[in-house]
Amino acid sequence: MPEFTHRRVVITGLGAVSSLGIGADAFSNGIRAARSGVSPITSFDAAGFPYTNAGEVKDFEPSAVLERIRPERWGRSSLLAAAAARLAVQDSGLDPGELSRSAAGSVMGTTSGESTVVQQLTEQWVAHGLQGLDPALIAQAPASRIANAVNHELQLTGDAQTIPTACSASNYALGYAYDLVRTGEADYMLAGGAESVNRYTHAGFYRLGALAESTCQPFDVDRAGIITAEGGVSLLLEPLEYAVQRGARIYAEVLGYAVNCDAAHMVHPDPTSIANCIRQAHRNAGIEPDQVDYICAHGTGTPTNDATEVRAVREVFGDRLPPISSIKSMIGHTMGAASGFGALVCCKALEGDFLPPTANVQTVDPALGPGLDCVPGQARPARLDVVQNHGFAFGGNNAITILGRLT
Amino acid sequence: MPKTHTRGTVEPLAITGAGVVSAAGLGLAALGDAIAGKPLADSPPADPQPGDYPAGPMMPVPPVDFTEHLGRKGLRHLDRTTKLGLLACKLALDGTGEQTSDPATGVVMGTSTGSIRSTAEFCRDTLVHDRPYLVDAGSFPNTVMNCCAGQIAIRYGLHGVNATLAGGQLSSLLALRYARNALVGRQSPRLLVGGVEELGPQSAWAWHLAGDLAPEAGLGEGCAVFAVSGPQETDPDGGAAAPAGDGRPTAPALAWLLACEVAYLGGEVHRGRQAEGLAGVIERAMGRSGVHPEEVDLVSMGAGGRRGLRRIEERAVTAALGRVPERLLRAGEAIGECYSAAGSLQLAALLGDWQARPESAGRVGLVTAVGSDGNAGCVVVRAPAPVG
Secondary structure: OOOOOOOOEEEEEEEEEEOOEEOHHHHHHHHHOOOOOOEEOOOOOOOOOOOOEEEOOOOOOHHHHOOOOOHHHOOHHHHHHHHHHHHHHHHHOOOHHHHHHOOEEEEEEOOOOOHHHHHHHHHHHHHHOHHHOOHHHHOOOOOOHHHHHHHHHHOOOOOEEEEOOHHHHHHHHHHHHHHHHHOOOOOEEEEEEEEOOOHHHHHHHHHOOOEOOOOOOOOEOOOOOEOEEOEEEEEEEEEHHHHHHOOOOOOEEEEEEEEEEOOOOOOOOOHHHHHHHHHHHHHHHOOOHHHOOEEEOOOOOOHHHHHHHHHHHHHHHOOOOOOEEOOHHHHOEOHHHHHHHHHHHHHHHHHHOEEOOEOOOOOEOHHHOOOOOOOEOOOEEOOOOEEEEEEOOHHHEEEEEEEEOOO | OOOOOOOOOOOOEEEEEEEEEEOOEEOHHHHHHHHOOOOOOOOOOOOOOHHHOOOOOEEOOOOOOHHHHHOOOOOOOOOHHHHHHHHHHHHHHHHOOOOOOOOOOEEEEEOOOOOHHHHHHHHHHHHHOOOOOOOOHHHHHHHOOOHHHHHHHHHHOOOOOEEEEEOHHHHHHHHHHHHHHHHHOOOOOEEEEEEEEOOOHHHHHHHHHHOOEOOOOOEEOEEEEEEEEOHHHEEOOOOEEOOOOOOOOOEEOOEEEEEEEEEEOOOHHHOOOHHHHHHHHHHHHHHHHOOOHHHEEEEEOOOOOEOOHHHHHHHHHHHHHOOOOOEEEOHHHHHOEOHHHHHHHHHHHHHHHHHHOHHHOOOEEEEEEEOOOOEEEEEEEEOOOOOO
8 A cells, every 4th residue: 555655744934914914913913912803784775784794804905915916807805815815825925936836725615605706796786687798707706716716826736625514624624735735736835815895695694693793703692693803814735844844934844633423404603513523633733632732713702612612622631721812803714715714823822922802702601611811801921832723613623723833 | 856755556446326417318318318429308407497598508407396305304505516415416316326325424525616696696785775775585595606515415414525616617626636545534424426416597608609619519418427436435356345343234436446646737837838738747647556558448537528628638638548539528529618517527428428338347448628728637446356
């Protein structure tokens, strides 16, 4: 039986297009300062909605970042993805020509793909009938364009893989990209996710009763739900050996990951299944629970998610819970990009020795039990060695990644 | 910096079940008959009326009583994409001869947009009602693209890897590639892997207006799903998937899944050179499968109805094999263009052909695909060795 080559895989480049700013530093500085990226919706006419806040990226000018993509030919999610990937490569110091000549590709997660394109097409349907759809917009509609955009912008010839596993999709992407590099299928991979704020996602979450009026308050006794949000995020993965050879800055090593499925309900998470996913991620990463220094929570701020997530964590960690915080308290729920932003913050926390905060916590929900440190209000200095990043989704798609300081 | 790493030979994985839903009806044999020239039943699209579709040949799945196959419970909110996926998975699981499904089994489904109809109709509701939020909450999960895979897991109790892969025309091949990684990496002992596409008025008009298809090309729909076992359940010498000591019956392999290679050829380096690019992908796939071009006598082609791409694919296959292959299958001509599901239905066509031809034992087939977005790929499969 042929042997698989297993290489150590590290993260050497970070890119973010977020409501807190463009670039990994702008984003993570915003998180570290507990700033809010939530504001009144302007990307669609929110009149008629009872709740009108979202985590929109207001100052994204695609042509300021993108070098090859012609913005008018691509949907918003693709542009967010390609820009984040371009920024990640810039951050890595890797020569873009070397990258494009290598076995390299992208894996990008999303929930609703090119949702603003679909929204525009639907408006045309309502106004003019299906025969009135604009062919140029039709070409922009497939969700698979998101990874294509990354490959196109960076002239990559390897896998162009979009993974639409909803709100855990970026962790799926990171895990798959890690495998492709680890096993030698690829030498460099861009992994991450992209999402666009749109009318129908906002309506759907409102109708489910899962939307907060104006503020996302994970772990708070008065938490009311999510804030819909958007962004693009990308991480550059390469073998440790290459990173060392080229003297790259290494943010983190990808230690392992796991994915599984609740197979129980489309929208209600299952704590036992999540606990199983955590345990499997620990086994795959070769760590024990007591090595985990921080959990970047899925932490949507709905009553159900946070209770389920903390229960699952307790099943695995017992009474010794690592600090667990939610960046969604600041940027809202970026859906398919959410666990990518989580992974990026984990890298920055490892690099900068801090615990990312949970904003907007007035009173930690006592029903979540004792000993819950959600890093309320502000970031704290801390040396972290192993961090755990959560992503859960509709469809019961759980995905957990484990990152570690390079040793 | 020189890159010394070379990608090695892949482990064969056993395909032990196939579930097929297409314009030809249910099963491999019906698909094979259609490719052999048997006329399709003259079915109109299920719903809404044919008048809501553009002119041109529509090749829907013939009317199926989903409740007969799936039971009445829980179907009310499900869209057609999900029901096609559920049905194909049921047929694939039935084909493995097992009474109950193993909860460690996972699902890997290719779909490029999910149900575009579900999403568009849900989005439309935000525009046409008195208030934009007066949507049906029960239909909201249908708008996320992993709905089908999630529902399959729920119905059949499958807690393993559950992934949805989008890649346009390559979606099914990308699902097979993802599944290979998950199985060889021991993430699940077995996966249901395939691709799904639904024919609806929104997607039909989109195809019509985009002008990508040759005028005579029909629009199809369907789903093919394969039960694929990981190395720990695979006995490459015996030509069958061995039971993992749990008393499950041994399911004979329908075929061996070898390499699945893909590339993005949409960039400047491949402008005007996509045929060479695809040929390189096919050569790499054969090489990583340990297969010589002369062992390949059957190629299941993907780009039949797509303007410009058909010639690229033909040139690439001829270049990679060093000859025009003895036999070509064009599933799309028989059952219509099936986009995300195309690759899985091409593989089903190939398996169906082998089942009808015992002389194919031990032979090698290719499934090739190239999309107008520049994604391209090739899957290599080997027919089981001759019995005895």
